[in-house]
Amino acid sequence: MTYRAPVADIAFTLTQGPGLARALAHGGELGKEDVGAVLAEAGRYASEVLAPLNAAGDKHGTPFKDGSIAMPPGWKEAYRGWWTAGWNAVSLPDRWGGQALPHALNAACIEMWNSGSMAFGIGPVLTMGAAEALDVYGTDELKRAYLPKLVSGEWMGTMQLTEPQAGSDVGALRTKAERAGDGTYRITGSKIFITYGEHDLTDNIIHFVLARLSDAPPGNRGISLFLVPKFLLNADGSLGARNDLRAHSIEHKLGIHASPTCTMVYGDSGGATGYLVGEENRGLACMFTMMNLARLAVGLQGVGVAELATQQALQYARERKQGRAVGSASKESSPIAEHPDVKRMLLTMRALTRAARAICYATAGAIDESRGEGDAAKAADARAALLTPIAKAFSTDIGIEVASLGVQVHGGMGFIEETGAAQHLRDARIAAIYEGTNGIQALDLVIRKVPLEGGAAVRAYLDELRTTVKAVQAANDPAFGATGARLAEAVDSLDRATQWLRGKIEKEPQAALAGATPYLRLFGNAAGGCMLAAEALAALRLSEGEPAARVAIARFFAENIAVQASGLERAVTEGADSVNAGDAALA
């Protein structure tokens, strides 16, 4: 199949949604045409260079031999072409060679890289996150030595948290750091599930490793972050000695076969040389700078793979003919896309994908706004914090659902690997797991994000959703069907569930936690539905961005997906007892 980057679609959501709209309205240096040009060029690279590598990369995998990993044929060239064109540096700081463009614009690019190939897309995400963290927390010396090449992408970065006993519970990690006496540290231990831990795409790989000093307090407050390069640097910045670290093995995974997932070993010969990033024992805060961006980026992987699966299913459903659709004028077989049941699948795919895209771009837009000064920036910071777990978990959950529907639309062909639809499902499955499982995202939303600013952040967001609902109702356009009414109910459900949770978090945390996952889904459904409606209203107002299509998809979402709100609300507010009293059923 051919991926065609939906550049016009993406540009509309980006510039009309709550993401880039305000930035463009402020009349900065960046104009609408620049946005269009960047997106078009990124779309071209994603569809013409990355997409053709996707199936072959899946088949080839990343053979591991003697500590080295050979990437699939063509990947090295594709990666080189990608970073030399500046794609790694889109939203990274200009003081280190980046382009300092909005994160929202980079978010759209990240979506497209991942439509091209999820296995490719995950690598740079970690490099970008590492560069951001180093820029905030690194010493000037470290920045000068490493940032230019991490910003450009000439070197890639990794994030290393996980150990066998320390997955969601990062605080349980045991990798050791010892002060070497010269300001550097010696790192010993091992890490698992390290994405792009070893490969031949770049001359050097810069590992960001969480480890524990021997005199550190236990748990989360005793973790430090170290920069540990694969090759140490000579005084002139050239590559020096090989550091005391290696990839020990790679995993045989369900999907993203072309993304090497490594077990890393540090200190075979006494300890790898590491450089402290930030303060001792404050490593988790640094890592969270990387994690928040990475979480949004993983959400975008969900969007990217969902878009790809939708395109492929649509293409197949338009070509494949079976049976005669009811009411078809022709006596011949109809394309299966004309059968109402298949149409429902295709619309579900498109609606969920568009909703997740809007949520992710809005999150990125809030990150951009949070980088300014004053109350608006502070509010945007809370908004970004609130939306990040939803962007990550909702988008990756629907990524799986959409990819699975894509298999279903293909019928028997969907189960055959050559068709490619199954790869999307296999690839999509990881995104709900890594960078904090979706369960962890839901807990983060309930425990940390809903209570932000004493609840003001979530209240402000609910108000904004209600503004959209009222605008839809005021439009009074029959093409919207019951969109206004269904979205109003969904937002009411979200509001009630939010209030219920806020009342429980302190006194009955178990009850609040039991409903975290349905609450996050409810949030995503209500927010996504309102965003699609807001896009439709904007398209009508501007007579651009295909108004009829946007109204149709907003209506489909409201009448068929947002209507799950009442059931989800009930699971949150009335389901907790049956969860917490459910042990008998699990005996």
Place this chain on the structure above:
Amino acid sequence: MTYRAPVADIAFTLTQGPGLARALAHGGELGKEDVGAVLAEAGRYASEVLAPLNAAGDKHGTPFKDGSIAMPPGWKEAYRGWWTAGWNAVSLPDRWGGQALPHALNAACIEMWNSGSMAFGIGPVLTMGAAEALDVYGTDELKRAYLPKLVSGEWMGTMQLTEPQAGSDVGALRTKAERAGDGTYRITGSKIFITYGEHDLTDNIIHFVLARLSDAPPGNRGISLFLVPKFLLNADGSLGARNDLRAHSIEHKLGIHASPTCTMVYGDSGGATGYLVGEENRGLACMFTMMNLARLAVGLQGVGVAELATQQALQYARERKQGRAVGSASKESSPIAEHPDVKRMLLTMRALTRAARAICYATAGAIDESRGEGDAAKAADARAALLTPIAKAFSTDIGIEVASLGVQVHGGMGFIEETGAAQHLRDARIAAIYEGTNGIQALDLVIRKVPLEGGAAVRAYLDELRTTVKAVQAANDPAFGATGARLAEAVDSLDRATQWLRGKIEKEPQAALAGATPYLRLFGNAAGGCMLAAEALAALRLSEGEPAARVAIARFFAENIAVQASGLERAVTEGADSVNAGDAALA
């Protein structure tokens, strides 16, 4: 992981649910102890012999060479042990060597074979279906020649419908049959996606092939069914000449790797010898005899793989420790099963699995009752027809969902193939597609099954569900929480959606068809929820079958899953316009 057949669970659902209960109450030859003995022995074979082959079979696949297929190591012995123990013949006619035990009992066995290995389980299902069809439609000569060995399982059978242009639209098939003049036929053409089309498990393979005579009317009314053996039989019944057919290639699939899926070619040398089953041009009716049983069996594959995934996730969640659960008395890390969010996943897995099991066994029980005489048998026949699409589609949809949750419970380990959780998701994915996609099942439910007996069949079923709801409410047991209220709402939603559909099927079929899939899910949710509640009531009444566990799971289902009913009802009754007017959004 180790699969342990949940024999006690299964026995309870089987004997207390609407399946076998009436048969046992009638006091026939079969006693409750016999049922227990059969289940225990089947459970032993599934867990001790089949389950250990599952992962190795997945890895090994079925290499294809020179038209032959070598099954994975150990499979031939396991199959031989299986059929010689009588497992193929459980519910097949005793006049041909079968045991003529209830289909409901065989359904429980089929579930267990598929928990052991889905790739194994699908093979015999086709043999059993072929034997049933041949018994009903075959000539005495054909029966004598083939039935004893198809009933025992010494030979396996296949079902051959699909061709590249004829998938869901069987009527479009082109494989040709010509009368040979001696009462036999010459078959030429090719078939795709033929499960167990070639293998080395049995000496002969008996293909049941749909083909078209040159003078046949077009479409579904011009299709005939032929028995086409791999090896022709000599007059004494011994294997004779190789027939003019061969496997041409096998598919590289997402899952069930140990189930060989073949492209078959007929007539390289003028035509394979085929024997007519039933009448010319009436082949589809014969095939539907096989298909209906196969559909139920595929639903049972969904149950089987869901049970397996649930067991594996539970085992992992009890052993894997991460973080401290809120309220935990210990200062150590807690098993993740104690975290409310993980508990919700585990309960969802168990609840959906149990509900699907109950629906499938009830369908099998209705088939058993339909084999009698009189009005009760007639009503049971309609009941079986009504429930079959739900048994197939609901169970296989939840099979995928449960297997996907199983991956999620494992976190990063779930994405690693060695863990095994991912295989269940890969395997489960096909069951929603083959034997009629779940979309086709939903259309069958709406177009053919809801209108059965002028709607009396579905009305009678709704009444039965209401009886359960009233019994839960009358029990007035606080352990049930809001089970009665939530199930009452779900059944009301189903009732309204049913009435709405019945009003549309004739006049606005497109509107009815657009809601077929959410309607089927609504039906499964309401029926499954009521069945779990009925089991809980029975367990309380009898003080057996772990009443507390059954009440807990019924309550969890009602309060967290059945509550989706209102959203599904809306998608059915208010969502059709947005589907049928959705073309703009798919341009």
